[in-house]
Amino acid sequence: MxxxxxxxxxxxxxxxxxxxxxxxQGHGRPKQPPLTRVWRGRSDDPRWARPxxxxxxxxxxxAYLWNxxxxxxxxxxxxxxxxxxxxxxxxxxxxxxxxxNAITVDKPPAxxxxxxxxxxxxxxxxxxxxxxxxxxxxxxxxVLYAAVRRRFSxxxxxxxxxxxxxxxxxxxxxxxxxxxxxxxxxxxxxxYCVLRGMENGRTKWLxxxxxxxxxxxxxxxxxxxxxxxxxxxxxxxxxxxxPLKRIGQLLLSGLATVVAGGWWVAVVELWPAxxxxxxxGSQNNSFLELTFGYNGLGRINGDETGSVGGGGGGMGGGxxxxxxxxIDRMFNSEIGSQISWLLxxxxxxxxxxxxxxxxxxxxxxxxAAFLAWGGSLVMTMVVFSFMAGIFHQYYTxxxxxxxxxxxGMGASVLWEERARFTASAALGVTVGVTAVWSYVxxxxxxxxxxxxxxxxxxxGVAAGLGIAVAGRLxxxxxxxxxxxxxxxxxxxxTAYTISTLDTGHSGSIVTxxxxxxxxxxxxxxGPGGGEGGMFGGGMQPPGQxxxxxxxxxxxxxxxGQQPGQAGQGGGMGQPPTGGMPGQGNGQGQNxxxxxxxxxxxxxxxxxxxxxxxxxxxGGMGGGMGGxxNGAQVSAKAKALVEKNADDxxxxxxxxxxxxxxxxxxxxxxxxxxxxxxxxxxxxPTLAQFKSYVEDGKIHYFIGGGMGGMGGGxxxxxxxxxxxxxxxxxxxxxxxTFYDLTQPK
Numbered sequence: 001m002x003x004x005x006x007x008x009x010x011x012x013x014x015x016x017x018x019x020x021x022x023x024x025q026g027h028g029r030p031k032q033p034p035l036t037r038v039w040r041g042r043s044d045d046p047r048w049a050r051p052x053x054x055x056x057x058x059x060x061x062x063a064y065l066w067n068x069x070x071x072x073x074x075x076x077x078x079x080x081x082x083x084x085x086x087x088x089x090x091x092x093x094x095x096x097x098x099x100x101n102a103i104t105v106d107k108p109p110a111x112x113x114x115x116x117x118x119x120x121x122x123x124x125x126x127x128x129x130x131x132x133x134x135x136x137x138x139x140x141x142x143v144l145y146a147a148v149r150r151r152f153s154x155x156x157x158x159x160x161x162x163x164x165x166x167x168x169x170x171x172x173x174x175x176x177x178x179x180x181x182x183x184x185x186x187x188x189x190x191x192y193c194v195l196r197g198m199e200n201g202r203t204k205w206l207x208x209x210x211x212x213x214x215x216x217x218x219x220x221x222x223x224x225x226x227x228x229x230x231x232x233x234x235x236x237x238x239x240x241x242x243p244l245k246r247i248g249q250l251l252l253s254g255l256a257t258v259v260a261g262g263w264w265v266a267v268v269e270l271w272p273a274x275x276x277x278x279x280x281g282s283q284n285n286s287f288l289e290l291t292f293g294y295n296g297l298g299r300i301n302g303d304e305t306g307s308v309g310g311g312g313g314g315m316g317g318g319x320x321x322x323x324x325x326x327i328d329r330m331f332n333s334e335i336g337s338q339i340s341w342l343l344x345x346x347x348x349x350x351x352x353x354x355x356x357x358x359x360x361x362x363x364x365x366x367x368a369a370f371l372a373w374g375g376s377l378v379m380t381m382v383v384f385s386f387m388a389g390i391f392h393q394y395y396t397x398x399x400x401x402x403x404x405x406x407x408g409m410g411a412s413v414l415w416e417e418r419a420r421f422t423a424s425a426a427l428g429v430t431v432g433v434t435a436v437w438s439y440v441x442x443x444x445x446x447x448x449x450x451x452x453x454x455x456x457x458x459x460g461v462a463a464g465l466g467i468a469v470a471g472r473l474x475x476x477x478x479x480x481x482x483x484x485x486x487x488x489x490x491x492x493x494t495a496y497t498i499s500t501l502d503t504g505h506s507g508s509i510v511t512x513x514x515x516x517x518x519x520x521x522x523x524x525x526g527p528g529g530g531e532g533g534m535f536g537g538g539m540q541p542p543g544q545x546x547x548x549x550x551x552x553x554x555x556x557x558x559x560g561q562q563p564g565q566a567g568q569g570g571g572m573g574q575p576p577t578g579g580m581p582g583q584g585n586g587q588g589q590n591x592x593x594x595x596x597x598x599x600x601x602x603x604x605x606x607x608x609x610x611x612x613x614x615x616x617x618g619g620m621g622g623g624m625g626g627x628x629n630g631a632q633v634s635a636k637a638k639a640l641v642e643k644n645a646d647d648x649x650x651x652x653x654x655x656x657x658x659x660x661x662x663x664x665x666x667x668x669x670x671x672x673x674x675x676x677x678x679x680x681x682x683x684p685t686l687a688q689f690k691s692y693v694e695d696g697k698i699h700y701f702i703g704g705g706m707g708g709m710g711g712g713x714x715x716x717x718x719x720x721x722x723x724x725x726x727x728x729x730x731x732x733x734x735x736t737f738y739d740l741t742q743p744k
Contacts, residue, residue: 049154070504080661085116106281110218111179137174160408168512210253214260230375349410377402428468435460438492460488703736
């Protein structure tokens with residue numbers, strides 16, 4: 001449906017189209033067979049609309065499935081928990097890292113459940129883990145289309161789906177096993193349900209919205225609540241019905257959120273701590289402390305006990321050890337290439353959409369749609385821009401559906417209003433600005449398809465001028481200008497998305513696009529001194545997976561040879577005594593023995609390798625001594641851990657979840673992650689570990705790891721010192737084990 005011209009005294013926009021009545025109900029139309037309804041869609045749709053939508057979903061699915069296994073186990077931290085959940089229902093319920101239930105991941109487990117069920121059915125493989133994430137991407141695209149198409153046109157819905165699917169960070173995260181895929185899907189469902197409720201004031205849609213938020217909380221805790229303030233205000237002010245009724249509906253929605261998300265929290269908090277796994281990421285074995293501390297306010301103010309690095313920028317902007325904070329954060333060299341291709345267009349079209357619908361009546365659903373998607377976008381952007389704690393580039397996938405909806409709706413509205421010069425000029429300016437911004441982003445990787453940025457700039461500016469006067473052109477010329485403008489707007493993100501789809505990604509911190517597209521750095525002055533924050537200015541973030549063999553160039557600052565690796569590493573010098581490795585940019589080649597090549601992150605081990613190539617999935621790519629990428633498990637080390645493994649509760653124990661995950665995924669046997677992800681959780685304590693050893697529950701202790709570098713109680717360091725002092729060392733290649741059945 002298109003929007004009519006809106007004179008100043010326009011009372012309202014027309015209501016959304018109603019679904020056709022069934023046979024014998026009102027219109028007397030014969031009932032269509034189910035398959036015909038699926039293919040044909042709504043009776044008031046153009047005949048091409050539903051086939052085009054289904055075809056676009058198929059293209060998205062095939063594109064996201066392309067080369068999927070190149071990422072291997074992707075983030076082995078979550079893959080190990082998926083494997084554990086496929087072996088133990090208890091581990092699946094709690095989100096344990098191992099099937100013996102020593103400790104959980106540092107998130108609630110909802111995102112793990114679909115993957116664990118898939119692995120239970122199909123067995124452990126890269127595809128079994130990642131295909132559910134792809135399906136979530138397709139589902140998000142479908143919900144997005146339904147939300148936009150319901151109030152606007154089919155073309156607007158298709159444009160929104162294309163803009164969403166071609167966002168580089170979306171192509172990354174809906175092929176990866178982090179919780180963000182499920183979170184983005186449920187946030188999109190939430191907005192859809194709120195908009196359905198605003199059509200007629202029916203309570204059930206507010207309740208379903210609350211359920212979606214509650215489930216999203218079980219995926220990534222408090223991030224699910226970011227869009228609640230704008231949506232709640234929107235419904236309270238603009239929904240149909242009496243004010244008291246609207247407030248009551250919002251309260252019911254809040255209750256649904258508490259029930260949908262709180263049941264699991266209540267079970268965990270009431271379950272005896274002695275018979276459940278330790279809550280990873282917390283310092284006192286409490287999910288509530290994890291929610292409001294490490295995963296909550298700590299992300300905002302940077303005060304994150306047990307973290308590998310916090311903030312420092314605060315809400316006032318400036319530097320953070322996780323990158324620059326400030327209003328321009330979503331557009332800078334660290335984040336911009338992931339999400340910002342269409343953000344200027346989305347913001348401009350948000351303003352245009354609100355202006356066009358400003359004079360409509362209070363309950364107008366078109367204006368509500370702009371405010372719902374726009375409020376969600378702006379609120380999330382502001383929080384992301386100023387949070388001083390841990391922040392990774394891939395978090396921005398949450399913005400992709402909001403921005404895509406605004407692009408689809410806004411472009412449709414302005415195109416239908418193009419007879420007015422103000423509308424056509426606004427659309428032309430949007431296309432021109434998008435082309436200029438694409439040029440800026442592409443210019444940050446000048447060696448990647450160097451000609452494309454010029455084609456986009458010239459074509460986009462020309463198309464913008466043509467669209468600005470589209471109302472005075474004949475239909476063919478106007479459509480031609482619009483087509484060129486659409487291609488220019490989407491060409492940049494498409495190029496980066498193709499690079500992302502053609503590349504394997506592994507580790508804890510991954511980015512989309514070609515090598516060098518997202519440069520980690522800041523003014524935080526991270527450990528080890530020097531400018532550039534935790535990972536050094538202008539460095540690829542740790543764990544960046546690549547298969548194209550490219551490596552980031554930079555000015556070398558120290559070299560080190562990593563044991564067992566071929567080639568010369570750079571970028572990280574020998575650490576000062578008692579300190580962290582020195583920071584700096586560099587290049588190096590770290591050829592592992594895994595399958596294929598993936599561009600790894602920075603090495604944080606003493607004398608470790610810098611940004612360069614590493615072995616295939618699970619290979620040692622540096623990453624703070626296994627903090628972010630885990631360890632490469634040789635055949636001999638695998639055989640050692642598997643030896644008599646069934647006689648023990650845990651075949652081995654290792655400091656840090658990534659190191660433990662590598663051995664667990666390789667052997668299929670439970671491996672205890674001492675100290676959780678960072679090695680800083682007080683689980684187990686030294687006394688508990690001694691008790692496990694005395695009871696014969698752990699066979700090997702795997703040497704190395706961080707030793708609790710993130711702070712916390714220091715249990716991991718105490719355990720490592722006690723083991724080294726009292727037990728026999730076994731060396732297998734470059735790996736060190738301690739046989740806990742053989743005291744010195």
